[in-house]
Amino acid sequence: MGIARDGLRGLLDALVESVETGGSGEEVAARVHVSRFHFDRIVAGALDETPGAFRRRLLLERAAHSLAGGAGVGEAALEGGYLSPEAFARAFRRAYGIAPSAFAGSGLPFRLPSPNGIHFHPPGALLVAGGERSETMDLTDRLLEHDLWLTGRLLDAAEELPADTLAEPLDVEEETIGSMLERLVWSKEMWTAAVEGRPMPERREGSPECLRKRLGEAGPAFTQIVRDARARGAWDTAFVDATCEPPESFTYGGMAAHVLTWSAHRRHLVLEALQRHGVEVEHADPLGWERSDRA
Missing domain, CATH: 1.20.120.450 (dinb family like domain)
Known part of the structure; x- marks a missing residue:
């Protein structure tokens, strides 16, 4: 991926923190002491996904996991960082192909396709594919x-x-x-x-x-x-x-x-x-x- 594991972990930590605390792109970049431009460029090069797309996908995966566990659409929308259930429903349908109200009984996995193998992992962590963390070590x-x-x-x-x-x-x-x-x-x-x-x-x-x-x-x-x-x-x-x-x-x-x-x-x-x-x-x-x- 062209970036050292510890450097990537620092970026992931900042992005994961932003999932919980929010914050603009400039604020997230400041947490790792780089400019917004360099933060976006490094993340996109390392993860093959922009910081915004990465964060939105993790939030949607977390919301989908909550829906599968019985949460209501309004509650899942808040977990997904959306101000209104309507905006959440539109984004959810684009990502999963069905309405959030139908997800619990659909049998679909909550994880979305990912270019880097990194996903939301309940209750609130990341699941990092082995190939993304290490080249050879088992x-x-x-x-x-x-x-x-x-x-x-x-x-x-x-x-x-x-x-x-x-x-x-x-x-x-x-x-x-x-x-x-x-x-x-x-x-x-x-x-x-x-x-x-x-x-x-x-x-x-x-x-x-x-x-x-x-x-x-x-x-x-x-x-x-x-x-x-x-x-x-x-x-x-x-x-x-x-x-x-x-x-x-x-x-x-x-x-x-x-x-x-x-x-x-x-x-x-x-x-x-x-x-x-x-x-x-x-x-x-x-x-x-x-x-x-x-x-």
């Missing part, structure tokens, strides 16, 4: 990349603590901050070795800097294994883990779910320990991470 990518990103941030944060603090026991699992960080890295090394038929690597503690170097190798290797399984549709395909005694078989899907589940648990324990020592890690939650630069 849920697997998000989980893998957030895991690696946050593990790296935890290692960066751990460098602020002295060695004796990293060696302090955690409240659970008989681990320390340092050993739990090492385990986050080692689990990827271990499962990569299992899939590739190599001997199980030994656990070896080290400084956050050393662990980051290991993560730089183990993280991409493990990620590639999971992505290959996804590409081949091999989630249910089993492999033999010869590092177990005796050897056991696991599916690729089960292995990926196991690693990501326990990584999330261990990251949370480390986050809590760091916070107790006054070290904060921003964007630890995937929602914040997705909207950050993810550098």
